[in-house]
Amino acid sequence: MKNSLEHGYDPENFRAEGHRLVDFLADKLKQAMSGEHDFVLEWTEPDEAYAQLDAFLDNPNELFERTWQQCIRLHDPRFMGHQISPPLPIAALAGLFSDFVNNGMGIYEMGVAGTAMERFVVKTVARQIGFDEHADGVMTSGGSLGNLTALLAARSRKAKTDVWNVGTQQPLSVMVSDQAHYCIDRAVRMMGWGSEGVIMVPTKDFRMRTDLLEEKLKTAQAAGREVIAVIGSACCTSTGTFDDLVEIGKFCERHDLWFHVDGAHGGASMFSKKYRYLVDGIEIADSVVMDFHKLLMTPAVTTALLFRDGNAAYQSFSQQAHYLWNEAETPEWFNLAKRTFECTKTMMSLKVFSIIAKYGLDIFDENVTRLHDLAAEFAELIQTQPDLELATEPQTNIVCFRYVGDESNRIPLANLNEVNGRIRYEMMTAGRNYLVQTTLGDELWLRTTIANPFTSRKHFDDLLKELRSVATTILADVS
Template sequence: MNVSDNNPILSGSAQSIAAYQDAIEQSSKAVVEWLKQPEMYQGKTVEQLRERINLNFTAEGLGNQATIERAVEYFLKDSLSVHHAQCVAHLHCPSLVISQAAEVLINATNQSMDSWDQSPSATIVEIKLIEWLREQVGYQAGDAGVFTSGGTQSNLMGLMLARDAFFARQGHSIQQDGLTGDLSKIKVFCSESAHFSVQKNMALMGLGYRSVTQVKTDVFSRMDAADLKAKLAQAQANGEQVMAIVATAGTTDAGAIDPLTEIAALAAEHQIWMHVDAAWGGALLLSEKYRHFLNGLELADSVTLDFHKQFFQTISCGAFLLKDARHYELMRYQAAYLNSDFDEEHGVPNLVSKSLQTTRRFDALKLWMGLEALGKKQYAEIIDNGVTLARQVAEFVSAQPDLELVMQPQLASVLFRFRPQSDDVAFVALLNQRIGDVLLASGAANVGVTEADGVTCLKLTLLNPTVCLKDVKVLLESVKQTAEQLLNA
């Protein structure tokens, strides 16, 4: 078969360009119509979607037009409208229009960030953005960092380098010789509210869940520095060695920011690597009102940032920043076809040695275009809007007799619950769980269901800068009505 017969490949030929324009136009028109639909979700169950969606791989193929039509029918129409005012369950943001435009450029050019000769201009853009991000954090000038798929991967990089640096101080190379010694004595500390990727990554690195010691949190889900100090002393008394402390700047539910400066002081005193998971709270780097919440971030050995949360970029887009570039030597690997010694001696940039990935998308373009399109002032405004709105919503919830504020908001999330006239803890918990389930099943709203200090509650994650207090009041009224229906059923 001659590939040019039906032009499936994007290229510079007239036929290919015409096919590309037709496919993009058809897809764009479908997205525009989908954006206009009033429903947040069509309300189909798992069983209904499983029955409805069928793959159709034929011998001859359906062609571009028919395939796009099927994708619109079976995927797009049944997708969650993350831009909808009532879609507030998760750290799942609506995206900037300019981010959508960036995706067109990223996808069409298909650059791979693992070598200069696969991504020349893209490599320089990423390096310059890493330099800029380091400046925002408060690190010294440099380019030690890399774009990642998101928080879990960035946290893995921080923990992996912390582990390798820990062993290197003892004269042992993990890269060359693997894990050694009594691994049961090696510990990582994080708060009870830290992201589950700490445990997940420690298991992935061969040290297991048991290596993770959880530090108590205060009433706002922030790491208790006094308990951290006590647990460090206890670890020392037990003959244990702490390879890293993971602080969190923006816990998933409460948006809590640990006391970074106090944690950094303890880490420095005990010569322990400090990694900060700022996947959510890192957005405050651009804030005009709340930047001080991140004081102490510059003291961390490594930092996780996500841009597909409150930076409003499309998934995926994250970054890992490393304070001391020398630690990158712990994971360095030379592949002659990608990052040869000859190239590096002649100043050719090498990003593959900074990443856990080899082939990697040029996601940095989205952040660059977002910053240039919006400017720092407008970016700050839409980030600050969520934090300010959360405080307004909390005040409103506190004034409602049948709603209870579970915790004062810190970033852009509000934890609350419907509170019927009942002292049955299990009944109240199940009621709130069912409220969330019924709202999603109806397609009316997507409200998070979680736990805070053992209390089952509902969560509003107010990332959407187009949402205002009036929209949230409508949602809260839906919560009340749903609760009443369930109570009367």
């Protein structure tokens, strides 16, 4: 009888369990792609999910099968919810590899292969943005952390005093649209700039009103704020609408402000020949964040943070590197933790590199283009349905709409939020189709992100069919 450690590290045991797991997942993928799945989500109440762990513990040999029951299934084409990709199997295998070798990545010898691959991925994204050879960057754990890291570099470059060393005495601010992702507000508060640290620029049709930037800047300065940056959303989270990056870039240039692009979601458009125009102007940004796990088929979390002037990357966490550069010493690109908040991080570069090595960049183009096209198709379908209302023309793979009742039986405006909220909840808990919701102003809208390239017209029809059936039941209850 082996003890637990010997059993746990037993190679033959690993081989057998690994084969079984890959067979299991491949079967699930096959079912999802052939439409044989019953559920995209088998809803379990939180307390119930917790209570079920007793059964998991009693049946360790069924661990993955039982876990699967409680997982939302991204490879199912009926998954149209949040902004996350069904991972390409090769990238998921790269994740397994990364977890097995567990190279810490912080310093070079703790991730030789991953460090070289990270440089490759970063340079690839830089070229795609349109940056020149001076650009550089890092990979980091998510768009939220990427945005914070970019703003730390912005502070280092643009603030009048040395905040890194003396602390924050001045009331610093950034300007961003009122549709920006909440992580910007969070980052600013974490840096100690308070609620006034974010100057919200109003939007029209969910797009930053760049005509208000001058006025907003003057007002902030008159109030004693030191504005250091403007952040363009490419795109915003709720509706997937892109800010005018060209206009924001020009404004930043005129006022010597840092121009950051939060392209966590829509930055991926840079890979699509057809939709590249959406991020026109991104090439004049000082820094760009782009998530691979949102539109580029990579497991979460895998984010690229790019700086047009690669030296800025060394200024997020230490100004000393800036002095090193002034002294003409070469920053060590291969010791990655100098430029990331993480000390240890996963070998996320392998996940992206494996996709590029096997399929080339064309697969990114294909996926992004197809998802954008599908969203346009879904929006067109919605516009032809009298009982549905489209929130706005989609620019990316996000489509927001709501059920308004049929022409002879319109739902009163006052009830729309309640009815649509209930539709969303009933559909989520039924688990046969998956969509989410968002709030635009004070109105609740249904929200879909077409994340799976095998979602088709049939799935849109099925979703709307179920939606109407659920709505009929709810309306009978409401009236």
